[in-house]
Amino acid sequence: MTTAVVTGLGVVAPNGVGTEDYWKATLDGRDGIAEITRFDATPYAARRAGEVLDFDSEEHISARLLPQTDISTRYALAAADWALADAAVQPSELVDYDMSVVTSNALGGFEFTHRELAKLWSKGPEHVSVYESFAWFYAVNTGQISIRHGMRGPNKALVAEQAGGLDAIGHARRAVRQGTGLVVTGGVDSALDPWGWASQLSGGRVSATSYRPFDVRADGYIPGEGGALLVMEDLAAARRRGAGQVYGAITGYAATFDPAPGSPRPPALRRAIELALRDAGLSAGEVDVVFADAAGVGELDRQEAEAICAVFGPSGVPVTAPKALTGRLYSGGGPLDVVTALLSIRDGVIPATAHVGEVPAGYRLDLVRGEPRYRPVSHALVLARGKWGFNTAIVVSALGD
Incomplete structure (x- = not known):
């Protein structure tokens, strides 16, 4: 069977722009969460977010594209460029229909559309950008990347909140x-504008204090912006073109959906884990680390801990x-998280979980805290859950000899 491997990484994160800067920040425990600076958040109940501060759009996006793009699309275009450069890929030298783009987006271009709707309300429709x-739109990142690099293969866009990014990787495989x-x-x-921020707060899961997943004090999560794009290839094709590196393989993938609220059936995260391990041909004992979804909400953290314990003990x-x-x-x-798992495989280190003091004894988790291990x-298992019941699990593995 074809082995789908990752040969390039591109990262735009609140604590590091660029893969290696992000990785160093993660191992050093450098926090990317702080008071919002992009707008005056004083009137809001929560005012802290993971904001990307070291990204200058004009350095990465042409003057022609800037008026057409939301900040999230600018992040996507830059991360795709970096991933392709990391993989030493020149798209113009490959067959256009043999390349594709599969991305996920959960929030759309909030900042762009908020700005244009403000023009509509205050000045009239003739002032609204044609863009x-x-x-x-949720598919715009896929579209802009495919246009930029001439990738005309089977392109897709997925929407599944936090789980969607892993689903995109699963579909790419x-x-x-x-x-x-x-x-x-x-x-x-990215949705760090007043309208986007209000929409995130309306979900009722944002903490006004700190993001402490699996902590007895957990009272919600802190939103952030950014993410990662990867170059995935068939191993044989990557070797034929002389790929200089292979970070690892995507060996397992599964997605499930929770039952309706009030159903006697249990949440479906455990089943996603078991299916992903089966897809990878692994037993639970062969997994070296789990990168948790880590909702930061007490009940959701408890459910995830129960699923992990049920599979791994x-x-x-x-x-x-x-x-x-x-x-x-x-x-x-x-x-x-998939990027982080691949770097963990490369360097033999598991990064720590910040801000966590006391983990409830009933969770029965070996949570890595304090210092990297x-x-x-x-083999690493990466989990993600989206609001309204999405569950996704991916297994990332070192490439065997």
């Missing part, structure tokens, strides 16, 4: 297995949530 017709030679995949999100596997340093990035969160990593 409003597509710049807000399917495309590679079905014959597409190269896929740019992952996700980014009490404290049966190290668990980590590096996203405590970035905030939850919605469609960007899962792909960023140095040990070989061959």
Whole structure:
């Protein structure tokens, strides 16, 4: 069977722009969460977010494209460029229909559309940008990346809140297995404008204090912006073109959906884990680390802990949530965790979970806290859950000899 491998990484995160800067920040425990600076958040109940501060759009996006794009699309275009450069890929040298783009987006182009609607209300329709017709849309990142690089293969866009980024990677693996030679995949999100911020707060899960997943004090998550894009290829094709590196393989993928509220059936995260391990041909004992969804909401954290313990046993596997340093990035969160898992495999280290003091004894988790844990990593499980019941699990593995 075709082996889908990752050969390039591109990261835009609140605690680091660029893969290696993000990785160093994560291992050092450098926090990307702070008071919002992009607008006056004083009137709001929560005022802290994972904001990307070291990204200058004009350095990465042409003057022609800037008026057409939301900040989230600018992040996506830059991350795709970096991932392709990291993979030493020149798209112009490959067959256009042998390349595709599969991304996820959960929030759309909030900042762009808010600005244009403000013009509509205050000045009239003749002042609204013609680019409003597509710049807000969930599929725009896939479209803009495919246009920029001439990628005309089976392109897709997925929407599944926090789980969507992992679903995009799972679908990209399917495309590679079905014959597409190269896929740019992952996700980014941003909604740090007044309208976008109000919409996030309306969900009722945002903390006004701190993001402390699996902590006895957990009272919600901190939102963030950014994410990651990856270059995925068929291993044989990557070797034929002389790919200089292979970070690892996507060996398992599964998605499930929770039952309706009030149903006697249990949440479906455990089943997603079991199906992903089965897809990867692994037993629970072969997994070296779990990158948790880490909702930061007491009930949701408890459910995730129960699912992990049911599969791996009490404290049966190290668990980590590096996203405590970035905030939850919605469609960007899962792909960023996949990048982190690949770097953990490369460097033999599991990053710590920040801000967590006391973990409830009933969770029975071996949560990596305080300092990174140095040990070989061959297989990592990455989990993500989206609001309204989405569950996704991906297995990332070192490439065997």
